[in-house]
Amino acid sequence: MADTATKTTSEASAPREVKLPVLEREKLVLNKRSYHWITERVCGIIENKQPAIWWALFIPSLIMAVVGVGGGLIYLVTTGVGVWGNTNRVMWGWPIVNFVFWIGIGHAGTLISAILFLTRQNWRTSINRAAEAMTIFAVICAGIFPAFHVGRVWMAWYLAPIPNANAIWQNFKSPLLWDVFAVSTYFSISLVFWFLGMVPDLATIRDRCKRGLKKVLYGIFSLGWRGSNRHWSHYEMTYLILAALSTPLVLSVHSVVSFDFATSIVPGWHTTIFPPYFVAGAIFGGFAMVLTIMIPARFFYGLGDMITMKHIDNMAKIILLTGTIVGYAYLMELFVAFYSGAKYEMAAFTYRITGPYWWAYVAMMSCNVLSPQLFWFKWCRENLWVVMGVCMAVNAGMWFERFVIIVTTLARDFMPANWKYYNASWVDMGLFLGTIGLFTALFLLFLRFLPCINIAEVKWAKEESDAHYDDKKGHPDEGTVVESAYQHELEKGTAEV
Amino acid sequence: MSTSVKRVYGYLAEFESASALYKAAEKVRDAGYQKWDCYTPYPVHGLDGAMGLKRSILPYFVFFGGLTGLVTAFLLAYVTQVGIYPTLVQGKPANIFTIPAFFPVMFELTVLFSGFTALFACLGLCQLPRWNHPLFASRQFHRVTDDGFFIGIEARDPGFSAEGTRGFLSEIGGDNIELVEEDEKAS
Numbered sequence: 001m002a003d004t005a006t007k008t009t010s011e012a013s014a015p016r017e018v019k020l021p022v023l024e025r026e027k028l029v030l031n032k033r034s035y036h037w038i039t040e041r042v043c044g045i046i047e048n049k050q051p052a053i054w055w056a057l058f059i060p061s062l063i064m065a066v067v068g069v070g071g072g073l074i075y076l077v078t079t080g081v082g083v084w085g086n087t088n089r090v091m092w093g094w095p096i097v098n099f100v101f102w103i104g105i106g107h108a109g110t111l112i113s114a115i116l117f118l119t120r121q122n123w124r125t126s127i128n129r130a131a132e133a134m135t136i137f138a139v140i141c142a143g144i145f146p147a148f149h150v151g152r153v154w155m156a157w158y159l160a161p162i163p164n165a166n167a168i169w170q171n172f173k174s175p176l177l178w179d180v181f182a183v184s185t186y187f188s189i190s191l192v193f194w195f196l197g198m199v200p201d202l203a204t205i206r207d208r209c210k211r212g213l214k215k216v217l218y219g220i221f222s223l224g225w226r227g228s229n230r231h232w233s234h235y236e237m238t239y240l241i242l243a244a245l246s247t248p249l250v251l252s253v254h255s256v257v258s259f260d261f262a263t264s265i266v267p268g269w270h271t272t273i274f275p276p277y278f279v280a281g282a283i284f285g286g287f288a289m290v291l292t293i294m295i296p297a298r299f300f301y302g303l304g305d306m307i308t309m310k311h312i313d314n315m316a317k318i319i320l321l322t323g324t325i326v327g328y329a330y331l332m333e334l335f336v337a338f339y340s341g342a343k344y345e346m347a348a349f350t351y352r353i354t355g356p357y358w359w360a361y362v363a364m365m366s367c368n369v370l371s372p373q374l375f376w377f378k379w380c381r382e383n384l385w386v387v388m389g390v391c392m393a394v395n396a397g398m399w400f401e402r403f404v405i406i407v408t409t410l411a412r413d414f415m416p417a418n419w420k421y422y423n424a425s426w427v428d429m430g431l432f433l434g435t436i437g438l439f440t441a442l443f444l445l446f447l448r449f450l451p452c453i454n455i456a457e458v459k460w461a462k463e464e465s466d467a468h469y470d471d472k473k474g475h476p477d478e479g480t481v482v483e484s485a486y487q488h489e490l491e492k493g494t495a496e497v
Numbered sequence: 498m499s500t501s502v503k504r505v506y507g508y509l510a511e512f513e514s515a516s517a518l519y520k521a522a523e524k525v526r527d528a529g530y531q532k533w534d535c536y537t538p539y540p541v542h543g544l545d546g547a548m549g550l551k552r553s554i555l556p557y558f559v560f561f562g563g564l565t566g567l568v569t570a571f572l573l574a575y576v577t578q579v580g581i582y583p584t585l586v587q588g589k590p591a592n593i594f595t596i597p598a599f600f601p602v603m604f605e606l607t608v609l610f611s612g613f614t615a616l617f618a619c620l621g622l623c624q625l626p627r628w629n630h631p632l633f634a635s636r637q638f639h640r641v642t643d644d645g646f647f648i649g650i651e652a653r654d655p656g657f658s659a660e661g662t663r664g665f666l667s668e669i670g671g672d673n674i675e676l677v678e679e680d681e682k683a684s
Contacts, residue, residue, distance in 0.1 A: 035538060035644035161573055169577035173589050178601035185605040189612040196616060200539075204642035223626035226633070227641040229535040231623040233545050237553035238619035242612060249608045256601055459644075460539040467543045470516035 028123055028461040030305040035459050038306065042201075042453045043208055045301050050448060053300055061440035068434015072427055073148060081151050085425040089418040090410040094428040095145040097402045098435065100257060102142035103183065104398060106190070107250055107279070108286020109135030113193060114246035117239070123314055125457035126306040129201075130297065131290045132194040133450070137442040138289070139187045141435040146179075175259035182256040189249055193242045196235075199225050201451040254278045261405065268348035268409040271336065277329035284322035284368070285398035287315050288391040293443060295384055295391075297452065306458055309382060316381040319394065323372030326401075330369065348409060356421055357408045360400050367397025503678040506631035507532075507651035508662050509638065510671025515541045518646040521669040522547040525648060528665065532654035536638070536647040555618050562614025563607045570606035574599040631679035638677075649677070 029038070076083055086093040109131040116124040147156050159180045163169050170177050202222035209215040225231070255275035262274040291312065298307045337345040353361050371393040374380040381387065412419045446452065459465060512518040515537070522535050526549040535544055545552075575593070578584065583591035589598060620626065632638050632649060641647055648671065650662050659676075666674050 039643045161577075163577075163582075167582060168584070169582055171584055171586060172574040172578050172602055173587055173595060173598040175601075178605075181602045181605040185609040188609060192612050192616050196619070200642065204538075207639040207642045219628070220626075223620070224628060224630060225625065225642075226630055226638070227536045227538060228623075229537060229541070229544050229548060230550065231625070232537065232540040233550055234553045234555055234619050234622045236540050237555045238615045241556060241559050241615045245608050245611050245615070248604075252601070252604060252608075259601070456539040465515055465539060465541070467515050467519035467541050467547070470514070 026308070026310045027463070028125065028306075028308070028310070029458060030308050033305050035462075038455060038458055039204060039208075041301075041303065041306070042451050042455050042458075043205055045447060045452060046205060046449060047208070051300055054444060054448070058441060058444045061437040061444065064437025065434055065441050066437075068430045068432075068436075069144065069438050070434070072431040072434050073144070076148060076427060076431075077153055081149070083425060083427045085423050085428050087420060087422060089413055089415075089420060090407055090422040092149075092406050092410060093422065094403075094424045094432060095149045097399065097406050098432050099142050099145035099149075100402045100406075101285075101399045102138045102145075102435065102439075103257060104254060104278070104282035104285045104402075105138040105289045106135040106142070106186070106286065107254060107282035108290050109133070109138075110186075110190060110193075110246050110250040111283050111286065112290070113197070114243040114250065117243040118247060121314075122461050123311055125461045126303075126453050127290065127294060127311060127315075128457070129194075129197065129450075129454045130294055130446075130452050131286075132190065132197065133443065133446045133452070134286075134289060134293060135190050136187070136194060137439050137446075138286075139183065139190065140442070141439050143183065143187070144431075144435065146183075175256065175263050178256045179260060182253045186249060186253045189242070189246055193246060195221075196238060196242065197454060198450065199223055200227065200235075200456040201454065203227070204455055205451065251279055254282045266409055266413065267342070267344040268352070269405070270345075271333065273329055273332060273336070277326070277333075280322050280325040280329065281368075281398060281401060284319060284326055284372075285394060287319050287322065288394035288398070291315055291319075291387060291391045292395060295388055297447060299384075301447075301452075303453065306453055312384070312387060313381050316375045316387055316390075319390070320372050320375035323368060323394070327365075327369035330365065348412070351412055352404060352408045355408065355412070357404065357411070360404050360408070364397055364400040364404050367393040368401060371397070502681055504681045505652045505659075506634075506677040506679050507649055507654075507657065508666055509632065509635055509647055509649045509675045509677050510666040511637065511640075511673040512646045512648065512671060515646060517670055518648065519544060519547050521648055521671065524669045525650065525665075528656070530650055530654050530656050532651040532657075534649055536632075536641045536645070536649060538642055538644060538646075553622070555615065555622060558618035559611050559615045562618075563611035565614075566606040566608070566610025567603055569610070570603040571599060573606075574602055631677060634679055635675055635677045637673055637675060 033041075084093060084095060086095070109128075112124050112131040113128045116128075147153060150156050150159070158164060158170070159177075161170055199222055202218050203225035206215060206218040206222045209218060255278065258274035258278035261269040262271060264270060294307060295312070298304060334349055337349045371390050374386060374390055379386075380390075407422050411422050463469065512521055518535060518537065519541065522544060525533055526547065535541070535548060537544070575596075578595065578599075579591055579593065585591055589595045637645065638647065648666065650657060650666070656662075663674055663676075
């Protein structure tokens with residue numbers, strides 16, 4: 001047997017030596033693109049005129065943001081929070097649904113930038129920048145809702161740890177205050193992480209600019225970066241530490257958000273499964289949003305050699321995994337309601353499924369649990385229309401999940417006299433649409449002015465970037481590496497893009 | 498109107514790849530140079546060893562930053578909730594045994610303080626931001642953020658000599674060797 005293997009793999013080698021074929025890893029940068037090509041392609045997005053589709057998306061989303069968020073908030077503040085559909089029982093309603101929805105979206109950004117960094121998943125390099133930007137913008141959208149949900153927004157400073165006029169301090173035992181600390185820390189640290197990661201790339205743009213305002217601005221924000229290895233050494237350590245800090249941080253943020261529910265005694269909320277269930281759901285929804293915004297950006301800006309089908313395949317698999325975890329949590333919640341023998345808990349869940357909000361429950365289940373199951377099939381993970389469709393379903397499904405948790409539970413609390421069907425008002429809807437516009441507009445501005453792909457890290461992920469690349473020639477394994485068939489197949493598909 | 502004189506900053510040499518730079522860096526290190534640096538478009542892993550750099554001391558700063566955050570959060574919660582204005586809510590005690598309820602805020606402030614310490618310590622250790630640097634006067638240095646790999650040896654290094662260093666850089670495989678000069682206003 002050994003002799004035949006030797007003959008087929010390398011005839012020239014000594015007869016005793018057996019060389020078995022080694023399957024190559026999928027390349028992260030396709031078509032052997034040079035460093036300069038990567039620089040040109042990413043900086044070109046900023047330096048060239050935007051495609052018509054950019055304006056076609058930017059103008060409507062800007063209008064949505066100005067009318068929805070700007071107009072909606074002015075109307076809300078001048079009239080009072082009564083313009084929302086919130087009622088005596090459903091005091092949280094859409095505003096908190098939207099808050100949890102947006103804050104969850106952000107989590108995938110931190111997962112990609114921090115957790116995949118710590119686990120050395122090098123494919124994160126081409127998607128982390130845009131995902132982190134998504135985090136920042138999603139948290140901005142999220143922050144609007146609780147700030148105005150306090151009722152009198154000019155009293156929002158009560159959230160900060162400052163005593164009020166009666167020298168009473170905030171209640172540090174309250175999950176709502178934990179939330180203030182968790183979300184503001186999350187926003188600040190995500191911003192630091194995003195900015196620091198961008199410094200070398202801003203320097204790239206600075207070095208390509210001609211003299212003028214642009215050069216001055218990129219010059220200021222690139223901090224005088226010059227790629228010195230003494231700097232890289234500290235920089236990489238900082239990056240590692242920020243990743244190590246962000247990993248527990250991101251897990252804590254959605255855990256704390258879930259404490260807003262779980263530490264109450266409301267049936268349907270008072271469960272220990274909430275923190276992991278919320279975190280898995282957040283990552284799930286966030287990855288769907290990353291794909292929702294990156295697949296079009298990849299197509300319109302021709303980034304297919306850096307955001308390869310392998311990246312999309314990996315993300316689809318993560319969506320499948322987290323979607324299945326979320327499905328498990330939904331079922332486990334039902335099981336525990338039944339198994340605990342708690343009458344009110346069981347009633348709450350029966351009401352969720354068979355009550356007047358059954359449509360939201362069906363939407364949640366089918367979008368979040370059933371639709372990602374398509375990703376078991378390779379064909380579905382490779383067809384971008386299917387991927388986009390599933391991601392859209394997941395985006396909607398995650399919103400419905402928060403709606404189911406918040407509204408169905410609050411609509412029937414302990415006092416049957418208060419039971420009433422909840423309807424959102426047009427101000428609720430306008431504000432939510434406005435935040436979608438705000439998010440899209442901010443993301444488009446990001447594509448326009450900042451490097452949307454981490455240029456330095458994508459260069460680093462090329463195989464010849466290894467300091468020992470030359471030494472690999474003459475290595476005993478040389479010649480036995482065979483190109484992965486899967487990638488070969490995909491490379492044909494992306495060559496046109 | 499000031500006249501300008503030039504001051505030599507040092508030599509800058511280009512290398513063709515990360516591997517070539519790595520091997521050259523080992524030789525510069527072994528030749529005993531001190532004031533020199535490698536410049537790369539992305540972090541080349543292993544180059545720290547080739548340059549003889551020690552591990553970054555940044556984690557020590559972050560440790561103390563995080564500790565400050567932890568203590569700050571504990572004192573903020575404890576002093577306000579137990580000390581100056583105890584609020585008796587949620588059936589929780591108004592003494593030290595309410596500490597589990599303080600953990601989330603203590604954790605968040607630890608992370609917040611650590612993160613900002615990491616940022617500012619990194620900038621401090623790198624001596625950034627700075628508006629200008631003599632190397633930016635070089636005609637080829639702009640390629641460092643694109644696809645250029647450089648080694649720069651500064652004139653203030655004790656082993657520097659106009660001829661010797663140039664010869665040394667070309668011997669270890671450097672191309673486009675350039676004498677970088679900075680403008681200095683005559684006062």
